[in-house]
Structure formats: C-alpha cells, structure tokens
Amino acid sequence: MKDTVTLFRPTVPRELALLQDSGFLKWPPRLPEQPLFYPVTNEQDAIAITRAWIVQHSGLGYVTRFRVRKEFLDQCKRDDSETCDQNTRFVPAEDVEALNQSIVGRIEVIREFRAP
Numbered sequence: 804m805k806d807t808v809t810l811f812r813p814t815v816p817r818e819l820a821l822l823q824d825s826g827f828l829k830w831p832p833r834l835p836e837q838p839l840f841y842p843v844t845n846e847q848d849a850i851a852i853t854r855a856w857i858v859q860h861s862g863l864g865y866v867t868r869f870r871v872r873k874e875f876l877d878q879c880k881r882d883d884s885e886t887c888d889q890n891t892r893f894v895p896a897e898d899v900e901a902l903n904q905s906i907v908g909r910i911e912v913i914r915e916f917r918a919p
Contacts, residue, residue: 807870807907810842810892811849813857814865819912822867827910829903833896840894840902842869848890850914858916866914875905 812830814822821831833840843849849866857864879892894902 806873808844808873808876809868809870810844810876811846811913812842812867812869813849813853814867814912815857815861816863816865819865819867822910829906830899830910833899838896840896840899841891842894844890844892846913850916853914853916858918862918864916865912866916867910868913869910870907871902872905872907875901 818831822829825831830840843852846866846868853864853866876892879894879898
C-alpha cells in the first residue's frame with residue numbers, strides 16, 4: 804500500500820505482553836521515563852538493536868512489524884544517524900495514541916531472539 808509505511812520495532816517482553824493484551828492492535832502508552840516511541844524503517848536495524856540491546860538486557864527480545872498511514876508518519880521527526888546507520892522516527896509519548904489510530908492492520912512479531 805503506497806499510502807502506508809512499514810515500520811519495525813525492537814520490543815522487550817513486557818511491551819510484547821501489553822501488545823498481546825491489545826490484540827496486537829496498539830502500542831501501550833509510554834512510561835514517564837520514556838518520552839519517545841521510536842520505530843525504525845529498516846528490518847535489519849531493528850534486528851541489530853534487538854540483539855545488541857534488548858536481548859543483552861532482557862535475555863529475550865522481539866522484532867515487530869506494523870504499517871502506519873504515511874500522512875501521520877510524515878509529521879514525525881527523522882533521525883538518519885550516520886553513526887548508527889538507522890532511519891528512526893521519533894514519536895513523542897503524547898502522540899502514541901494518534902500513532903495507534905494510524906496503524907493499518909495488526910502489529911506482527913516477525914523475529915524472536917534469546918540470549919545463549
């Protein structure tokens with residue numbers, strides 16, 4: 804669908820449980836110490852982040868995939884960081900509900916990684 808953008812998100816087990824509670828339809832609100840929600844537009848970046856950060860700290864991590872209406876995403880800031888080679892979108896915590904309303908379809912778990 805050309806009016807949507809596919810995004811990927813490294814996901815910790817606790818966040819996955821909340822996704823499951825929503826029927827994989829919406830992201831949970833951010834915690835006070837989480838001012839941003841940051842999906843990436845590249846599956847390989849999401850895999851690298853999941854392996855390097857999520858699995859290392861949680862022992863288990865997931866890569867999720869979801870589609871968002873392009874109109875919403877065009878309003879979000881980008882971070883094309885040369886040091887991380889990521890194409891990250893930053894969604895302020897107060898805009899997560901608007902993001903959820905812009906999701907097309909369900910959020911899918913496409914990869915799972917465990918610590919050795």
